[in-house]
Amino acid sequence: MMNIGIVSYGAYIPMNRIRIEEIAETWGRNPDDIKKGLNVFEKTVPSPDEDTATISVTASRYALSRVNIDPKDIGAIFIGSESHPYAVKPTSTIVGEAISAVPELMAADYEFACKAGTAAIQNCMALVRSGMIRYGLAIGADTAQSAPGDALEYTASAGGAAFIIGKEKVIARINCTCSFATDTPDFWRREARKYPKHGGRFTGAPAYFRHIIGAAKLLMEKMKTKPEDYDYAIFHQPNGKFPVTVGKRLGFDRKQLEQGLLTPYIGNTYSGSSPLGLCSVLDVAKPGDRILMVSYGSGAGSDAFDITVTDEIENFDRDKAPTVRELMERKRYISYAIYAKYRNLLYWE
Amino acid sequence: MGLAVPRFWREIPYRYNLIGSRCRVCNRIFFPPREVCPYCRRKSLGKMEEMKLKGRGKLITYTIIYTPPSNFENQVPYAVGIVELDEGPRITSQIVDCDPEKLRIGMRVEAVFRKIQEDGDTGAIYYGYKFRPVGEDEDKGETG
Amino acid sequence: MRDVAIIGVGVTKFGELWDKSFRNLISEAGTKAILDAGIEGKDIDALYVGSMSPGRFVGQEHIGALVADCSGLDTLHIPATRIEGACASGGMALRQAYISVASGINDIVVVGGVEKMTDVVGGEATNILAMAADQEWEAFFGVTFPGLYAMIARRHMYEYGTTREQMAEVAVKNHENGLLNPNAHFHRKITVEDVLNSPKVADPLTLLDCSPISDGAAALILAPLDEARKYTDKIVKIIGSGQASDSLALHGREDICTLRATVEASRQAYKQAGIEPKDVDVAEVHDCFTIAEILAIEDLGFVKKGEGGKAVEEGMTRLDGEIPVNPSGGLKAKGHPVGATGIAQAAEIVLQLRGEAGKRQVKDAEIGLTHNIGGSGASCVVHIMEVV
Secondary structure, eight states: OOOOOEEEEEEEEEEEEEHHHHHHHHHHHHHHHHHHTOOOEEEEEEOOTOOOHHHHHHHHHHHHHOOOGGGGEEEEEEEESOOSOOOOOSHHHHHHHHHHOOOOOOEEEEOOBBBBHHHHHHHHHHHHTTOOEEEEEEEEEOOOOOOOTGOOOOOEEEEEEEEEESSSSOOOEEEEEEEEEEEEEEEOOOOOOOOOOGGGGGIIIIIIHHHHHHHHHHHHHHOOOGGGGGEEEOOOOOSHOOOOOOOOHHHHHHHOOOOTTTTTHBBBGGGGGHHHHHHHHHTTTTTTEEEEEOOBEEEEEEEEEEEEEEGGGTTOOGSSSHHHHHHHHHHOOOHHHHHHHHOOOOOOO | OOOOOOHHHHHHHHHHHHHHEEEETEEEEEESOOOOOOOTTGGTTOEEEEEEEEOOOEEEEEEEEESSSTTTTGGGEEEEEEEEESSSSSEEEEEEESOGGGOOOEEEEEEEEEEEEESSTTTTTEEEEEEOOOOOTTTOOOTT | OOEEEEEEEEOOOOOTTTOOHHHHHHHHHHHHHHHHHHHHHGGEEEEEEEOOOOHHTSSSOOOHHHHHHHHGGGTTTTHHHEEOOOHHHHHHHHHHHHHHHHTTTTTSEEEEEOOOOSSSOTTTHHHHHHSOOTTTTTTTGTHHHHHHHHHHHHHHHHHOOOHHHHHHHHHHHHHHHHOOOTOOOOOOOOOHHHHHHSSEEEEEEEEGGGGOOBEEEEEEEEEEEHHHHOOOOOOOEEEEEEEEOOOSGGGOOTTTTHHHHHHHHHHHHHHHHHHOOGOOOEOOOOBBBBBHHHHHHHHHHHOOTOOOHHHHHTTTTSSTTTOOTTTTTTTHHHOOOOHHHHHHHHHHHHOOOOOOOGGGGTTTTEEEEEEETTTTTTHHHHHEEOOO
C-alpha cells in the first residue's frame, strides 16, 4: 500500500477569548448550568481583521514552516468552511497567493457544515494517490456564526488547521478513511442568511451520534480494529460533552480523548474542530501511535480516519511553529460588548 | 472605498508576501519594490530584482490611533508602527495581538496575514501584512 | 533675476465659517489684498492659487480659472494656475508666483491660498487629509495624519527626552498668541494640563496637540521691487526662497526625527538671503501638530537637534522671546485651512515687518521667515522676507 498521509500540519486560533459567564450574564442565564451542560468554559473570538482566509493562511504558513517544501509543489488547495469570507469567490486562491503556490494550482472551497475540512483531506489523498499532484493542502477553518442569544453563541468560535498531504516524508500515515452520510437536516444556514438554524435536541441522536458512530464502526470493521488499538481518538466536538459521550458509547476511555479534546477551552471551531484536535495529538505523538479521527458535518455526514504516526515524526521540526497548547495559552479576554463589536452584532446607519 | 479592484489586486504579491526589491549595484533592499535605486539611480536601471523579505524586525516607533480613518472604526484603539525589517527596509503597519500600552521601541515583531480593509459589506476584501510582537524566546512564526 | 516685493496682503477670518463658500473665501482674501496694495484688476498679469483638495472638500477642480472668475478677473483672461503640494500648497504657490515675477515674465501677480474644509461630513476631512500621506503604503494600513506625527513625537521623546509637557507648551503659547489675532480660529487660553487631559487622538498626541479643521483664505500681491513704490510705501522684500522634497512616506526616511526637506529648503533660503538662522527676528512655522513646531525650530537651525522641546519650555519662542515663533497663533490657534496656510504665514510676516501686527507685534522685527510643510515632511517651502 502506498504511504499516503500527513507531511506537515499547522494550527491557528485567534487570541481573543470570551468566558461563558460573559455570554450567560448578558442573556440572563446561569453560567454554571451552561458550563455544566456543555462542558465549555470559554471560546475563541476572531479579531475584526481575522476571517477564514487569514486563519487558513496562518495555519498553512505554520505547516510550511515545519518542512522544507517548495510551495510550488503544492498542486491543490482545498478549504472546508462554512464561513468563507465571500459567498462567491474562493478563499483557496487567497491562501494560494499568500503561500506562493499559484498559479499552477487546483483550488476549491468546500462546504459541508463542520466536516468540509476532513473532506478536503480525503480529496487531497485521492489526488496524491492518483499521481495528479505531489502535495495537497487541506484546510478546515471557520469563524463560526451564531445569532445573539442563541444556544450556539456559547460555543461557536474561530480557528483552523492545515495539513500538507503527500507521500514523501509522511509523519502520520492515513491507513484508511471512509465516510457515512445521509440527508439529515439537523442544522443549516439558508443562502444569504447571516446565522444558522438548528433542530435543538434533534442535532443529537439522529444526527451527531448516528453518523459518528456509523463512520467509526465502518472504519474499524474495515481495519479490523478495536477501540483499545488506538492511542488517541478525536471526535468532532460541537461542545465538550458530545465527543466524550460518543467516545464512551464506542468503547473509548477518557484518556484516549483527552489530548484531542479542545472545545472546553476554545469552543467549537466548526470545520476546524476535529482537525485542530488532530493537530493537538500530532503535537505530542510518538512513532507508532495510532489515531482515530471522526469528523461530523450537519446535514449530515462523518469522515473517519485511521492514522499511524511514523518514525519520520522524529525528524520533523515541530518546534518551527506553535503547538495548539501554545496557541491556547496566547490569550486575552474580552467582554460581551467587545465581542458584539468584533462579531458585527451592533448595527448602525 | 469606491476605488476599483485592480488598484488593490496589483499590489497583492507585495502585500501578501512582502516582496521587496534589491539593488544589485549597492545591495540596498527596499520595500515596497522600487524601479530605480535612489542611491544608484541610472546605474540601477535593469538591476533591481525582487526579493522576498522574511517579515521579522523591530519596532522603530509607534502610535495608538483613537481617531481612525473610515474603515477602521471597529478596531479603535489600535496601534500603528514603523517596523525596521531585518533586511533593512522600514515599513508602516498595524501592530496587532498586543496590549498597545505594552509596546515599546525596539521590540521584536513578526509579520502576520490579516484583513486590512474591506469595501463596505458588499465590496471586495483587501488582505495584507500586519505585525505582532514576539517574545525574545519565541522565534517561530508563519513567515519563518 | 529681479528682486520681488510683497505689496499687499489679505486674510479672511479662519474658523468654521458655515456661511462662507470656497468662492466667497478666496474672493474676499483676494479683494482685501488688491485693496491693500492699491492696484487695480487690470494691473494683474497672472494669478496663482494654492489649494490642497478642493476636489474632495467641495467637489470642485479647475481651481485656477474658478478663482480668477469669482474674483472678477475672468474678463481680463489672465493666466490662472492652481498649485498643489498638500498642506504646503500655499507656500508652493507663493514660490511659483515669486519665480514668475523674479524671472521677468510677470510684473504684478496675485497669489492666493484657500481651503474650505467644513463642507464634508464627519471623519471625511481626516480621510482627505490622509491623502497627503502615502496612500498605498501608509494610509491603506490605517495610519492617520496625527498618527504619523505621533510616531515622530514618540521617537523624538525616545531619542532626545522631549516631554509631553514641552509639546503642550507649544499649544499653550500659540493659543496665547491666537488670543491677540482677531482672525484666529480659536480665542481661548489653554494650559499644559488642558492639553495633556484632552482626548487622545493618536497617542502620544491629544486633541489640543492638533491644529483644527478650518475654513479660510489668504492672498498676497507681488511686484518687482523696482515698481513696488508706484503702488505703496509699505514694502516687504522676499530675500530668500527655498523648496525641497523628501520621501512621501515617513518610513522612507533614515531619520524620523528630522525633516530633511526643512533642512534643505531653509539652507537654500538662508543662502540666497545671505543670513543665518540667528538673524531671523520672527518666524511663522508649520505647527500642524505641536511636535511639528519643535521639529521646525530644530530643522530651521534656531536650536540644535533635540533641543526644541527645551527651547519652547524656556520661552525662547514666545512673543517676547529670543525668536518669536508663530505670533499669529500658528496653525494650532489661528487655524489650518491647508491650502491657505502658506499664504497666511507670509501675510502675517508682512504685517509683522510693516509693524502692523497690533497686539501681537514682535518688537523691531526686520527679518521674518515662513516655513510651510506638506504631508509628514515630504515637501517644504521656506521664504525669508525683509522690510525695505
